[in-house]
Amino acid sequence: MSRIGKAPITIPAGVEINVDKDNVITVKGKLGTLTQYVDANIKFEHEENTFTLVRGDESKETRSRHGLYRALVANMVKGVSEGYKIVQELVGVGFRATNQGQVLNLTLGYSHHIHFQLPEEVKVETVTEKGKNPMIILTSVDKQLVGQVAAKIRSLRKPEPYKGKGIRYQGEEIRRKAGKTAAS
Secondary structure, three states: OOHHHHOOEEOOOOOEEEEOOOOEEEEEOOOOEEEEEOOOOEEEEEOOOEEEEEEOOOOHHHHHHHHHHHHHHHHHHHHHHOOEEEEEEEEOOOOEEEEEOOEEEEEOOOOOOEEEEOOOOOEEEEEOOOOOOOEEEEEEOOHHHHHHHHHHHHHOOOOOOOOOOEEEEOOOOOOOOOOOOOOO
């Protein structure tokens, strides 16, 4: 029995949920619109300000997807009402980030600059303050998309364990290793 799947989704003011005959859920809010296909064995109960997903049968596939679809719909509701934000820091001497529209220009210690094209659904902002690490701020209504873009940016220069240089999420703890020690 899925505890996540049973939990009702609270719909905030200004958010509208529609389900069409092909089991496609459309969530509209002040920040945008998201759609998601849901398995035909999952049924819906829509009341005033709550939305609940109910299993149509007790097969193993339906039980395994019940909590998944509830989490996806809850993420869509939160995305169109509040949005998602990921902040990344560039740690390293000479590491820089600037953006021109949807193109992120990165200087990460390689012999060349990296130009990273972002999807239209993800908004980017770069912050550079004297004495602090440059930061990349990604915002979107789609949790999966903003997380995937952040992971791709991080993969361009992952934090290394000796000096901690690289692209890291804000607040991320990097496990540090001790360097070489001199022989006695």
